Amino acid sequence: MDLDVMIGRLRANAEVLAALAAGVGERQARWKPAPDKWSILEVVSHLADEEVEDFRTRVDLTLHRPGTPWPPIDPQGWVSARAYNEGELARSLDGFLSARRDSLAWLDELESPDWSRAYDHPKAGRISAGDLLTSWVAHDHIHIRQLNRLHREYLVAELSEHSPDYAGAW
Numbered sequence: 548m549d550l551d552v553m554i555g556r557l558r559a560n561a562e563v564l565a566a567l568a569a570g571v572g573e574r575q576a577r578w579k580p581a582p583d584k585w586s587i588l589e590v591v592s593h594l595a596d597e598e599v600e601d602f603r604t605r606v607d608l609t610l611h612r613p614g615t616p617w618p619p620i621d622p623q624g625w626v627s628a629r630a631y632n633e634g635e636l637a638r639s640l641d642g643f644l645s646a647r648r649d650s651l652a653w654l655d656e657l658e659s660p661d662w663s664r665a666y667d668h669p670k671a672g673r674i675s676a677g678d679l680l681t682s683w684v685a686h687d688h689i690h691i692r693q694l695n696r697l698h699r700e701y702l703v704a705e706l707s708e709h710s711p712d713y714a715g716a717w
Contacts (some may be wrong), residue, residue: 548681550660553681554655557651561643561647563691564687576636580701585693588635589632592629593622593631596629600620602686606680609665609676614666663675663677
């Protein structure tokens with residue numbers, strides 16, 4: 548695994564995620580395309596919590612304290628339990644970006660990590676530290692795609708009475 552490439556991707560993804568949240572007003576931040584879908588604010592709040600409570604923590608435990616049980620997480624439940632959609636987008640984004648900077652600094656300081664070290668997850672099976680780091684980067688891309696979709700859906704539903712079809716297939 549090329550750690551420098553992975554760190555570079557996490558750094559660049561943070562910039563993309565910040566850009567996708569830039570200029571979003573309060574109404575759009577809380578808007579959902581359907582009651583069971585997430586808003587931009589909920590996505591950004593999720594990213595902030597996942598940065599600290601999931602990926603960084605679990606990579607650290609897997610690399611440095613293998614066998615130590617991972618703390619439980621509930622990303623779907625946190626949306627309502629932590630009232631994500633009642634927060635402030637700027638605060639959630641700042642929290643994510645601050646946590647990401649801490650994560651990048653932590654990753655930069657790793658000395659010869661053994662990416663094959665693994666944790667035996669009771670539901671997901673054996674997960675290596677390398678799997679976790681790769682999933683961390685992939686998780687960013689999932690939410691970059693989600694934020695792009697939310698921007699397009701908001702445009703169509705709330706901002707224009709005109710069709711976006713000329714832009715091409717979604």
